[in-house]
Amino acid sequence: MNARRRDLAALATLLPVVVATAFFVLPLLGLLLRAPWSRFLEQAGSPAVLDALWLSLLCSTSAAACSLLLGLPLAVWLAGGQGAVRAVVRVLVTLPMVLPPVVGGIALLVAYGRNGIVGGPLARWLDVALPFTTAGVVLAATYVSTPFFVLTVEAGLRSVDRRYADAAATLGAGPWHTFGRVTLPLVLPSLRAGLVVAWARALGEFGATITFAGNLAGHTRTLPLAVYVALESQPEAAVVTSLLLVVVSVGLLFLLRHRWWPSR
Amino acid sequence: MTLDVDFGLQRGELHLDVAFAVAAGETLALVGPNGAGKSTCLAALAGLLGIARGHITLAGERLDDPARRLFVPPASRGVGVVFQEHRLFPHLGALDNVAFGLRARGSDRRSARTAAREWLRRVGLERHAAVLPRELSGGQAQRVALARALAAAPRLLLLDEPLSAVDASARLLLRRELRAHLAAFAGPRVVVAHDALDAFALADRVAVLEAGRIVQAGTVAEICERPRSRYVADLVGTNLLRGTVHDGVLRVGDGGTLVVSTPHEGAVIATVHPRAIALFRERPSGSPRNVWSAPVVGIEVAGDRVRVQLAGQVALVAEVTPAAVAELGLARSVAVWVALKATEIGVDPA
Numbered sequence: 329m330n331a332r333r334r335d336l337a338a339l340a341t342l343l344p345v346v347v348a349t350a351f352f353v354l355p356l357l358g359l360l361l362r363a364p365w366s367r368f369l370e371q372a373g374s375p376a377v378l379d380a381l382w383l384s385l386l387c388s389t390s391a392a393a394c395s396l397l398l399g400l401p402l403a404v405w406l407a408g409g410q411g412a413v414r415a416v417v418r419v420l421v422t423l424p425m426v427l428p429p430v431v432g433g434i435a436l437l438v439a440y441g442r443n444g445i446v447g448g449p450l451a452r453w454l455d456v457a458l459p460f461t462t463a464g465v466v467l468a469a470t471y472v473s474t475p476f477f478v479l480t481v482e483a484g485l486r487s488v489d490r491r492y493a494d495a496a497a498t499l500g501a502g503p504w505h506t507f508g509r510v511t512l513p514l515v516l517p518s519l520r521a522g523l524v525v526a527w528a529r530a531l532g533e534f535g536a537t538i539t540f541a542g543n544l545a546g547h548t549r550t551l552p553l554a555v556y557v558a559l560e561s562q563p564e565a566a567v568v569t570s571l572l573l574v575v576v577s578v579g580l581l582f583l584l585r586h587r588w589w590p591s592r
Numbered sequence: 593m594t595l596d597v598d599f600g601l602q603r604g605e606l607h608l609d610v611a612f613a614v615a616a617g618e619t620l621a622l623v624g625p626n627g628a629g630k631s632t633c634l635a636a637l638a639g640l641l642g643i644a645r646g647h648i649t650l651a652g653e654r655l656d657d658p659a660r661r662l663f664v665p666p667a668s669r670g671v672g673v674v675f676q677e678h679r680l681f682p683h684l685g686a687l688d689n690v691a692f693g694l695r696a697r698g699s700d701r702r703s704a705r706t707a708a709r710e711w712l713r714r715v716g717l718e719r720h721a722a723v724l725p726r727e728l729s730g731g732q733a734q735r736v737a738l739a740r741a742l743a744a745a746p747r748l749l750l751l752d753e754p755l756s757a758v759d760a761s762a763r764l765l766l767r768r769e770l771r772a773h774l775a776a777f778a779g780p781r782v783v784v785a786h787d788a789l790d791a792f793a794l795a796d797r798v799a800v801l802e803a804g805r806i807v808q809a810g811t812v813a814e815i816c817e818r819p820r821s822r823y824v825a826d827l828v829g830t831n832l833l834r835g836t837v838h839d840g841v842l843r844v845g846d847g848g849t850l851v852v853s854t855p856h857e858g859a860v861i862a863t864v865h866p867r868a869i870a871l872f873r874e875r876p877s878g879s880p881r882n883v884w885s886a887p888v889v890g891i892e893v894a895g896d897r898v899r900v901q902l903a904g905q906v907a908l909v910a911e912v913t914p915a916a917v918a919e920l921g922l923a924r925s926v927a928v929w930v931a932l933k934a935t936e937i938g939v940d941p942a
Contacts, residue, residue: 494640495679497666499693499744509692513683 359571364564371568379546380554381572384531387462387550391469391530392523395477398470399522403478404507407485418482422475432471433539440467441540464541465548469530477526484518485511524584531576595748595780599646599656601636608632608804611646614780614797621795622784625823628801630784631676634750637782638673639666650748650780667696672746676753676784678737680725686736687712687721693744711739715773731762738773749774749781755790767793800824818940820861829899831864831908837939848905850932851881854939861940866899866911868936872929873920880931887927891917898922902930 364371371377402421406414424432440447440458450456458464488511496506512519534552541548543557551573558566598611608629614620622630635641637648639655642663648656650671655664680689691708695701712718715735725733734754741749751770758766771794774781785791791798792812799809800821808820819828835844837860842850844862852862870876876883886904893899898917900910910930912922920928 491675491677491679492681494666495673495675495681496692496696497640498638498669498671498673499696499740500667500670501692501696502667505696509695510681 356574359567359574362567363571364568367564368568368571371565372572374565376545377551377554377565377569377572380549380551380569383462383465383546383549384551387465387469388473388527388530388533390466391473391533392477392527394466394470395474395526395530396519396523399474399477399481399526400519403481403485403522406478406482421478424472425475425479429472429533429535429537430539433468433536436468436471436536436540440464459540460542460544460548462541462547465537465550468536468540469533472533472536473526473529476529477522480522480525481515481518484515484522487518488514521584524580528577528580531573531580593651593747593779595637595782596649597637597647599636599643599648601632601641601643601645603629603632603641606632606804608636609645610799610801610804610806612799612806612809614782616779618797619774619781619783619795621791621798622782622801623786623791623798623827624801626786629804630801631752633801634673634752634782634784637748637750638671639664639669670745670747672741672744672749674734674737674741674749674751674754676756678725678733678757680728680733680736680740682725685722685724686717686728686732689725689736690740690743692740697744708739708743711743712736715739715769729762730757730759731766734758734766735769738770742773742777747779749777749779751781751783753784753786753790754794756786770794800827818863818938829866829909829911831866831869833862833864833906835860835862840934842937842939844906846907848884850906850937851934852937852939853934854937856939856941859941863938863940864908864932864936866909868932869902869908869910870931871900871910871912871916871920871922872931875929876931879933881934882930882932884930885927886930887925888922889924891922891924902928904930908932 406418437459438444440450442448442451442457442459447458450458458467492510492514493506496510501509532552533550534556537548537550538553543549543553549557551569555566555569555573558569593616595614597613600607600609602608606627606629610629610633612620622633624630632641636643636656643656643658645658647654650669654660654662655669656662680686681692684692687705687708690711691704694704694707699707709718709721712721715738717732717735717739720728720732720736725736728736734757738751738754754770755763755767767790774783774794783791783794785794795812797809797811798815799806800815800823801807802821802823808815808824815824815828819830819832822832824832833842833844835842836858837843837852837854837856840852840854842852842860842862844850850862854860870880875885884905886902888900889903890901891898892901893914896914897911898914900912900917900922902908902910908930912920916922922928
């Protein structure tokens with residue numbers, strides 16, 4: 329009687345877990361079932377898909393690099409103290425995380441577009457135009473992905489024990505030496521995780537990209553945009569391209585495995 | 593090269609206000625209960641905490657003097673610190689930890705490593721050059737931390753409870769080693785010690801810190817002979833009684849009386865060495881002026897001695913041999929006769 333009740337209780341706790349897992353697994357399963365396996369290689373190897381894949385990898389890697397350049401000094405400064413100024417800056421910088429990407433794209437157009445407050449002078453005096461170029465894709469991706477990098481690295485920096493920096497100082501190390509030889513090595517896991525998360529966010533970027541950089545094959549049509557285009561005319565190709573993105577994402581999770589796996 | 597300090601600072605609840613000097617080649621031990629401000633004092637000397645008042649002067653150079661808006665940052669002080677939790681850089685092997693200070697001061701990698709290897713050899717860890725801190729034992733980490741601090745060629749050496757992270761068996765050896773390394777260091781040294789034995793084994797002079805103030809300072813012998821606070825007495829193991837003397841009779845704070853031999857009158861601090869107290873099963877006859885019966889409230893083994901806590905008219909701690917414990921049938925709440933000669937009671941005006 330008791331054992332039976334226990335079994336029921338175990339089942340009751342397990343059920344929501346099964347439902348939740350199924351919720352996430354079924355769409356993947358659908359992709360696998362609907363994929364035109366006989367023509368998979370042919371579809372995936374088509375110039376349009378390969379161009380988009382190449383462009384996606386190029387742009388998300390560039391965006392991750394830009395995140396590092398823009399985000400690292402920011403994260404170091406944010407982690408350096410408390411206070412209202414830092415809080416405000418943190419909100420402003422992380423806004424793109426919660427902003428609908430389309431809104432982000434429009435905001436980017438207003439700022440960096442041909443007639444934008446920065447883009448206007450850029451176009452007029454330097455003849456540099458960002459919208460509807462590959463650089464524009466990188467810009468849009470950097471805009472949406474840098475907040476992830478900043479928050480990850482700031483959290484990492486905050487968790488680095490301040491006492492190691494103190495110890496370095498008593499040994500005669502100035503702030504730069506301490507940062508380069510003590511703080512940075514200790515924060516390396518967070519830095520790596522921040523880069524991967526930023527890269528992933530950039531890879532999946534759609535809304536801001538299509539709004540700011542448009543959808544020009546070979547120039548601004550990244551994989552997510554290619555999927556969207558294909559969905560209207562050739563749904564099979566859309567599934568194949570999607571699977572390609574799944575493969576890339578799984579690879580990414582593999583890189584990040586130390587974050588999800590319980591550590592030994 | 594003398595360390596000369598007189599400063600005050602506020603940190604949370606603690607108001608630290610101290611003045612002392614340590615000569616080159618001399619070791620000062622800071623002892624005191626938890627939260628007395630010992631580590632805070634070291635942090636101020638190292639420049640990791642600013643002071644609010646006074647000055648810190650090393651070899652005639654002002655390192656910190658808020659009145660003159662003078663503050664030398666820790667990296668430029670030449671003050672070596674061995675932290676209580678060692679703070680070895682977790683991503684660097686023992687050798688690179690030791691080489692860190694030399695690299696920070698601009699040595700090239702090769703010569704820094706050569707010098708660091710020599711320091712590792714001196715602390716007996718040349719075989720552990722590549723070992724990461726998390727794989728070192730407490731004693732090994734302590735040695736690496738000491739080598740790291742010394743390799744940076746400091747002018748002043750600070751050690752925060754250097755033996756606290758070491759298990760008892762390794763302690764004796766490490767204490768002896770540490771003593772030798774301290775002796776080889778030419779500048780002033782300040783050691784924070786929680787354990788009286790460590791303080792007295794390592795230091796020439798002791799300053800007792802309580803609630804941010806130095807309540808007593810002196811040579812080890814002076815402090816053992818005349819502890820001036822309950823804490824110091826516990827630390828050195830001597831009984832300390834506050835009371836008043838009138839006509840050769842000491843009336844202790846909590847009511848009991850003892851016959852003493854002193855010319856002083858009025859408020860005094862009396863010290864009774866635990867070994868001067870004799871315990872008997874039956875009431876002893878003979879000369880002792882102070883004889884009374886007291887219940888045993890605690891028995892504690894301390895090395896080859898047993899410390900017996902006595903209640904009764906005057907609460908005292910007596911030290912006897914384990915054989916005596918068996919002979920007298922000592923146990924908690926057993927009553928014994930206590931005898932104490934008047935001449936064994938040290939009396940100092942309070």
